[in-house]
Amino acid sequence: MVTKLLRFFSYHQPRRIRVIENTLKSRRTVATLFWARQYRILEWLGAYRSLTRQDYDQTINGLVNDGLLMIDDQLQAKLTEKGASQLKKEESNLYTPSFYDWYWLANTQRIMQRLFLAIQVVSEYSYGQRKYVPLAISYGEMLAVKQWFRQNFRQNIVNELYSDLHRLGSALENEDPRLATDLFNVMIGHNYSGWTVNQASADLNIGLDDVQFLRHDEMLAISAYARNFPGPLQQLFLPLFNESPLNRSAQITFDLYVKGLSIEQIAQQRRLKQNTIKEHLLEAAVLIPNKLNWDALLPADKRVALGKFYQGDPTSWEFNEDKATFYEYRLYQIYQGITDGK
Amino acid sequence: MENNEKILQILKKRFGFDKFRPGQKETIDALLAGKDALTVLPTGAGKSLLYQLPAYLISGTVVIVSPLLSLMQDQVDRLHRQGEKRVIMLSGQIIGRERANILRNLKSFKFVFASPEMLDNQNVLEALKNINVDLLVIDEAHCISQWGPDFRPEYLLLKNIRQQLGKPATLMLTATATPRIRQDILAKLGIITAQQIIRPVDRPNIFLAVQQKTTQKEKDEELLQLVRKFDGPGIIYFASRKLASQMAEWLSSQTDLNVAAYHAGVATIERFRIQNQFMNNELQVICATSAFGMGIDKNDVRYVIHYHLPSNLENYLQEIGRAGRDGKQSLAVLLYANGDEMIQRQLTSIDIPPASLLQQIKDDKISSTILGDQGALFEFYLNHQSTPEQIITMFNQRKSQTEEELQRMLGYIKADSCRRKYLLNYFGETEKKQESICCDNEMPEWKHKVFLPARAEKTITQKLDWHERLKQLLNITEN
Numbered sequence: 039m040v041t042k043l044l045r046f047f048s049y050h051q052p053r054r055i056r057v058i059e060n061t062l063k064s065r066r067t068v069a070t071l072f073w074a075r076q077y078r079i080l081e082w083l084g085a086y087r088s089l090t091r092q093d094y095d096q097t098i099n100g101l102v103n104d105g106l107l108m109i110d111d112q113l114q115a116k117l118t119e120k121g122a123s124q125l126k127k128e129e130s131n132l133y134t135p136s137f138y139d140w141y142w143l144a145n146t147q148r149i150m151q152r153l154f155l156a157i158q159v160v161s162e163y164s165y166g167q168r169k170y171v172p173l174a175i176s177y178g179e180m181l182a183v184k185q186w187f188r189q190n191f192r193q194n195i196v197n198e199l200y201s202d203l204h205r206l207g208s209a210l211e212n213e214d215p216r217l218a219t220d221l222f223n224v225m226i227g228h229n230y231s232g233w234t235v236n237q238a239s240a241d242l243n244i245g246l247d248d249v250q251f252l253r254h255d256e257m258l259a260i261s262a263y264a265r266n267f268p269g270p271l272q273q274l275f276l277p278l279f280n281e282s283p284l285n286r287s288a289q290i291t292f293d294l295y296v297k298g299l300s301i302e303q304i305a306q307q308r309r310l311k312q313n314t315i316k317e318h319l320l321e322a323a324v325l326i327p328n329k330l331n332w333d334a335l336l337p338a339d340k341r342v343a344l345g346k347f348y349q350g351d352p353t354s355w356e357f358n359e360d361k362a363t364f365y366e367y368r369l370y371q372i373y374q375g376i377t378d379g380k
Numbered sequence: 381m382e383n384n385e386k387i388l389q390i391l392k393k394r395f396g397f398d399k400f401r402p403g404q405k406e407t408i409d410a411l412l413a414g415k416d417a418l419t420v421l422p423t424g425a426g427k428s429l430l431y432q433l434p435a436y437l438i439s440g441t442v443v444i445v446s447p448l449l450s451l452m453q454d455q456v457d458r459l460h461r462q463g464e465k466r467v468i469m470l471s472g473q474i475i476g477r478e479r480a481n482i483l484r485n486l487k488s489f490k491f492v493f494a495s496p497e498m499l500d501n502q503n504v505l506e507a508l509k510n511i512n513v514d515l516l517v518i519d520e521a522h523c524i525s526q527w528g529p530d531f532r533p534e535y536l537l538l539k540n541i542r543q544q545l546g547k548p549a550t551l552m553l554t555a556t557a558t559p560r561i562r563q564d565i566l567a568k569l570g571i572i573t574a575q576q577i578i579r580p581v582d583r584p585n586i587f588l589a590v591q592q593k594t595t596q597k598e599k600d601e602e603l604l605q606l607v608r609k610f611d612g613p614g615i616i617y618f619a620s621r622k623l624a625s626q627m628a629e630w631l632s633s634q635t636d637l638n639v640a641a642y643h644a645g646v647a648t649i650e651r652f653r654i655q656n657q658f659m660n661n662e663l664q665v666i667c668a669t670s671a672f673g674m675g676i677d678k679n680d681v682r683y684v685i686h687y688h689l690p691s692n693l694e695n696y697l698q699e700i701g702r703a704g705r706d707g708k709q710s711l712a713v714l715l716y717a718n719g720d721e722m723i724q725r726q727l728t729s730i731d732i733p734p735a736s737l738l739q740q741i742k743d744d745k746i747s748s749t750i751l752g753d754q755g756a757l758f759e760f761y762l763n764h765q766s767t768p769e770q771i772i773t774m775f776n777q778r779k780s781q782t783e784e785e786l787q788r789m790l791g792y793i794k795a796d797s798c799r800r801k802y803l804l805n806y807f808g809e810t811e812k813k814q815e816s817i818c819c820d821n822e823m824p825e826w827k828h829k830v831f832l833p834a835r836a837e838k839t840i841t842q843k844l845d846w847h848e849r850l851k852q853l854l855n856i857t858e859n
Contacts, residue, residue: 088647154649157853164855169463173652174453177474177482200854207846222846227853230841231656234640241843 041124042097042247045132046079047107049122051353052114053077059094062086064145066285068317071324072368076353076375080325081138085254087147133248136213137258142283142325143265146257149275151175153260154226155183156274157199161227163187164196173226186274195270202269210259216242220249221256283325284318291318292326316365323372336369344370383412383437390436394462401426403579408434411515411549416574418521418552418565422581423701427553428455431517432462435490440514443492443545445499447523447532450644452493455519458677459491466490470498483507496534499541513548518569521552522694525564526778528557529692529785533760539570550574555701556581556694559808581697581807585704587830588799589713589820590792599715603627603687604634606713609827610683611835612637612664615702619688619723621645621669627687628667638662638838643669661839670699678702682832683711691724692785693792693806708833709817716793721786728782730754732775738768798822 046058057073059065064084074080098115101107106121117125155173162170172180187195203222210217220242226232233241235249244252264271265279282289294304301319305312323330340362347361352374357367387408391397400408403421407430410417421427435442446452452469459467468482468489486492486507498504522528524535542550552565552574566572593599607614618624621643628641640654640663657663659678670690684703690696696714704710733751740746742762748755761771788806795802799819804810820826844852851857 161853161855169461171457171460174457174648177478181478196854196856200850200856203850203854204847207850211846218846222849222853223844225849225853226653228855229660230853231653231660231662234650234653234657236640 041101041106041128042245043094044101044106044117044121044125044128046077046082047101047115047117047121047125048077049117049119051077052110052112052116055098055109055113055115059089059091062089066321068320068324068368071321072372072375073353075324075372081135081141083141084146085135085138085141086250087145088250131245133216133244133251133255135251135255136217137255137262140258140262142280143258144261144275144278144280146254146261148179148278149257149261150253151179152183152274152278153257155180156186158226159183159187160195160199161225161230163191165228167228170228182277183274186270190270190273199270202267202271205267206260206263206271209263210256213259216244216252217256217259220252221260224253284322288318288321291315292322295319295322296329320365320368320372323369327372327376332373336366336373340366341370341373348374386437387412387433390433394436395429395433403577404429406575406577407551410575410577411551412437414549416550416552416571417577418554418562418571418574419577420554420557420562420581421577421579422583423555423698424583424705425555425579427519427555428458430553431515431551432459432464432491434515438514440512440548441486441490441492442515442517443494443499443508443513443548444517444519445494445496445538446519447495447530447535449495451519452495454677456491456493464490468492470494470504472498479503487511496532496537496541500534500537505541505544508545513545516542516545516548516550518550518552520554521565521569522554522557522561524568525557525561526774527564527781528561529694529782531778533757533764536568536764539568542569556697556807558806580804580809582800582804582809583701583704584818585707586700586710586712587817587819587826588700588803589711589826590799591713591715592793593715593717596717599687599717600627600630602715603685604631606683606685607631607637607665608635610711610832612683613658613661613678613681613835614665614683614685615681615699616665616667616685616687617670617690617699618667619670619727623687624667624669628665631665631667637664639665639667641667661836662841664835664838670695679706680708680833680836681705681710682835683713685712686714688723689714689716689720689789689793691728691782692789693803694785696789696792697803697807709831711830711832714793721790724786724789725783728786730757730775730779732772732779733758735768735772738762738771742768796821 043058047053054073057070057077058079060067060070061074061079061083062085064087066083071080074083098107098109101121102109105118106124107115108118109115155175158173162168190198207218207222210221220233220238223233223241224238235246238249239246242252260271261275261279264275284292291304291308294307299307301312301315305315308315319335323335344362344366347358348355348370352371355371357364361367362370391400402425403419404426407417407419411430411434419427419430431442431444444452444455446455449471452471456467456469466489468491470482470492474482483503484507492508494504499508518538520530523530523532524538525531542548550569550571552569552571554565557565562576566574591602593602603616616627618627624643625641625645628639631637631639640657642651642654646654654663654666658666681703684700686696686699690699700712703712731754737746738758741748741751741759748759751758758771766774792799792802798821817823817830823829
């Protein structure tokens, strides 16, 4: 068995429990993204969107009560010795994701809703069944699937979807057979209601919570696949894909910045506050650091000056308003965090 | 009646029945004649048919009011299963442009489901006024009565809503209502002249038993024994989600049965799967919470076991009513250990805030969130012209009433004569048909004498590799 959420904590590094929660739920703020990167869990962004505050807090309390985790008064948690040895014992059983590099590509909850309903609709259609209970998903996703089906059902949708899925399945099987097995057993179709989480866990011999992470992996995989291969899946999901790890507004700012506009100019042109623009650039610094011109963003002499004051592990620094603005401080922190991480 | 033949045709064609069940025809006739009806039918006696069938004989739309999303979803699912697609559920999840879109096209739906709060929304009400609402259905109508255990203040809005809709023929539906509550329903909705169609609440094919134990551990042992002996399909009710989940796991490990937990903490898609698997006999036992409405439409549920007592006899009757809808011998067992009623007291208790605090909330000086889960309830009253003092009096009354209901529930547990008589007496029915197999007090060695019909063959889902599963999903036959 796998102890819930234990894998997100470390014995050496105190970690803010809210950052881990916000990462899993994809509540994006620059602070969350920054810390997630420092904890090396950035690619888990959005891996557990359905996690509730109550459930999360109960789990954390459970870990503390079992002596596996300790929390300080800053709400930072560290594994205890017992926790660390427990994690070590479980490590080989933990599910290792294959496609989390694509974490930014799509909201996997929406992908999953669309996918399940779409497969169900085509499945019932392939059996000529019109009387059935469709999966109850959000109204918007339902309409999207309806429209997709209407556009496609005349054009041999069953066979096209089959070959699309078959190609995907073969690719998944190569990567990790559990991905393919679970994906097709969890789908809902004619006279088949699919695996529950418990059934998947028992059959694949992975922890109950890891089933969630496995499913997230499958949805990222299917998204990455559909992004590259034209077909019914691409049609179904295309509107849900993000173009980059940045959110839409940050991406616009970033594009203008790369063109050479200053923060002031971008703020003026976009009718946004300068602080908002700075937030966008910080987000870019965390998420796509290699695409930034650091010498322009934070000139070398500034870095040297800051380096005299801020030393050691960037996660342990404290902001001092006499030395720099918070924007510069955070940029330098990100910069140092990234160079340390390499 | 001239359209009798037409009615029977629809009954056959749409619903697959040759004849009506008791109470159905009278209700449908009344509604088609434009009259209002209050119909009390026991759980599982075919209440949805009462509005679904007339819908096909009237030109306008049917609006169904229901207190819980899950109950609405069950009804919507049922209609889908019959191939009816002109169904919409107006829920808080549909917002913005989507909602505007639906409201604009409301005419295209035959069945519109909504909660009372939703109907109170001005946009929704206006949209409904613009279409032809020919039938208003008030499901779980007992929720309007302050005398009933499931009182929902929003139901009080329905009188006005009905008037605004031009007083369409109205069907009030409930499975459990004492005579006093029936009167209250009619009074609160202002439909005194409605035709009342009341069928006895008794379900003679359900054997009633109580097992008193001293410890929880003994209860567990008893539960295991029962589940092993009567092999299902069965439903076990618990007072907490956590326990329902834990016991589902425990029972799976102790038996060769497939057991799953089913409650509001289980994700929607999971519930969908579990429902279907239970219907399909892939699962034999469901561990559920009482608070959660479950419209599992399964006819051959053989037993309902309560691990914890419900808070009142209304709920108990409703929950055991899920057993034996096919009319065959079934079983309702309530497990009780001393002090179990404390759990219910805790669950149903409401902290009544002081009048000064309520006044401050009324004056918008403090947010109602300070009152916790109950905040919305108190706010509702404050927003609907109640003074803090009135509210406090009302809640105090409610409190003593809840306790009284719990005492009646305990009375059932401790009864040393016929339990069915006790139950029927509570619902104002005195006559009981003498059944040979009735309750444990009349048949102490019931465990050896009550025989339940054999369970349908356990469906074992074939294990397939992903290639085969995919082919099966899409009905692909070539290699």
